[in-house]
Amino acid sequence: MVCARCKMVVEGEFQRAGLQVLRVDLGSVEIADQSLDAKRQEGLEQQLEIMGFSLLTDSKLKDIERIKTLIIELVHAGDNAIDQNLSAYLSTRLHKDYATLSSLFSQHESYTIEKYFIKQKIERVKELLSYNELTLNEIAFKLNYSSVAHLSSQFKKITGQTPSAFKKSTKQYRQELDQL
Structure with a gap:
């Protein structure tokens, strides 16, 4: 779940299942009544x-x-x-050792945490390029790249084209965030 509309849809489904929703955040829902019987859970899952x-x-x-x-x-x-x-950030926020998190992530996904982070950054670069409001230098700074060259190199490795070619392209393909 990555947007306000997604949160609203999820909250609505929990309410239709007869659950009182206290809070919906990205990736989590807090409900008042923690007892969710198997039948209601199955219906909600469907x-x-x-x-x-x-x-x-x-x-x-x-x-x-x-x-x-x-x-x-x-x-x-x-x-x-x-x-x-990133490793210290995730470790601190999740209160778990990064090696454990990294191993778990790699076991269940087809890529590492670092590759996922890079893919997300490249999608953000695509988004910012399509808005045509910031220069590549400003985008590199905004996303904590050490240089425009580093951003361009990573962008080409992931997308197969340079940021300039992407920006000039009439078909600017972007991926849905939950499909990365």
């Missing part, structure tokens, strides 16, 4: 699945979603400004 969401009850899968949510928030909601490296 409805969420129809809309492209899933109900996570496994703690390992929850951790993976928390990692993804933190990275998405960091890259897309903020200015990617953290005063520490």
